[in-house]
Amino acid sequence: MSYQCPVCGFEHLREPPRSESGGASFEICPACGFQFGVSDDDECYTYDVWRMDWIAGGMRWASRQNKPDRWNPIVLLEKVMPPKKAKRKRR
Ligand SMILES: [Zn+2]
Numbered sequence: 246m247s248y249q250c251p252v253c254g255f256e257h258l259r260e261p262p263r264s265e266s267g268g269a270s271f272e273i274c275p276a277c278g279f280q281f282g283v284s285d286d287d288e289c290y291t292y293d294v295w296r297m298d299w300i301a302g303g304m305r306w307a308s309r310q311n312k313p314d315r316w317n318p319i320v321l322l323e324k325v326m327p328p329k330k331a332k333r334k335r336r
Pocket residue numbers: 250251252253254255274275276277278279
């Protein structure tokens with residue numbers, strides 16, 4: 246069983262992501278680097294804030310472990326982005 250990261254959409258987390266109901270996870274997402282139970286609680290990042298920072302930083306693979314061959318952050322992000330924020334800003 247694997248779980249989807251609510252920040253970046255990575256689909257192979259080993260633990261269910263911590264939810265607002267308080268389910269515990271202390272996993273670090275290898276894709277976006279979000280640390281459940283640390284970044285969200287202790288450092289008060291919301292999923293949205295972390296996601297925006299990660300996108301702004303170029304959506305880099307965060308872990309030292311090899312990234313999956315077919316990892317496509319753009320496709321995955323579309324699955325977790327709130328609909329209003331899914332539109333891209335024009336540059
Ligand atoms: Zn992630």
